[in-house]
Amino acid sequence: MVEVYYHDNKDTAENFTEAHNSGESISLDKLGSIGVIYKNITSIDELNKLASQRDYKNRDVVNLDLAAFNNDIDAYNAKMKQFYKEHYHEDEEIRYITAGEGYFDVRDKNDRWIRTKLVANDLLILPAGIYHRFTLTDDLKQVTAIRLFKDEPKWEAINRDSGITSAAREEYASSIAV
Template sequence: MHFIATEGKLDADKYENDPELEKIRKERNYSWMDIITICKDKLPNYEEKIKIFYEEHLHLDDEVRYILEGSGYFDVRDKEDKWIRIFMEKGDLITLPAGIYHRFTLDEKNYVKAMRLFVGEPVWTAYNRPADHFEARGQYVKFLAQSA
């Protein structure tokens, strides 16, 4: 997938047995899942992690996040390399394509609980900018040029 996809609202209160979420997971082959809670009391090395999440980076796989509680922002780069801020709150599901530069930050509530979804085993490696030499970045830039 080479674009940011938001699926509209899902019912985060019933994520454990939501047929809509199951349908999305089956269609996209999201076989692996975990839940992360980002707040001072629940996340070890909170301050360090927050800084890492906010450092501009890319991944070689899609990044899929489903917000179960709380809220925050994903910032992504547009075709002109300017930031676009995407507000994410309870019930939102987003797919950031492999190769897109992005970052994440909490809002003033300083709390989010999110499901992380992967195709196969998770790969947590983030490549801070500049990381233009990766094939995933090249494919994403090519897609942007074609959609211009």
């Protein structure tokens, strides 16, 4: 079963791939209350059915590990730091893990980090406008994921520290207002 819990907020630039489990578990219902959907998908047929239901027409596969960066540790570390920088997207984000493992962190209604550890067959849907970040786990440092897109594949992150607030962010914030 997927692990979902509050992050302990004790991460640093050096240890953000560690579990950082506060010991306070989060239910999938609570995750759902902020618009995040978790599913365990065990076949490509199930994935195709979900893609059809949600009107996703395109996909790609991303592999993150040191080998994907030609063993260039500096390039690898730069990409991991980029993914871990708090951001949102103007489109829904769907990630289906086919191998390896990683952490998705999302902000709850009170701006606390919720950490979700995803492994093979886990699928996470993040609503447009939600602040989040991603990192690999300290144990494995590898993940392969299928990314689904409604249109052409794109990945434009709007970093929180940029101060930019798009319509997608405003709509999301309004949808979870306390």
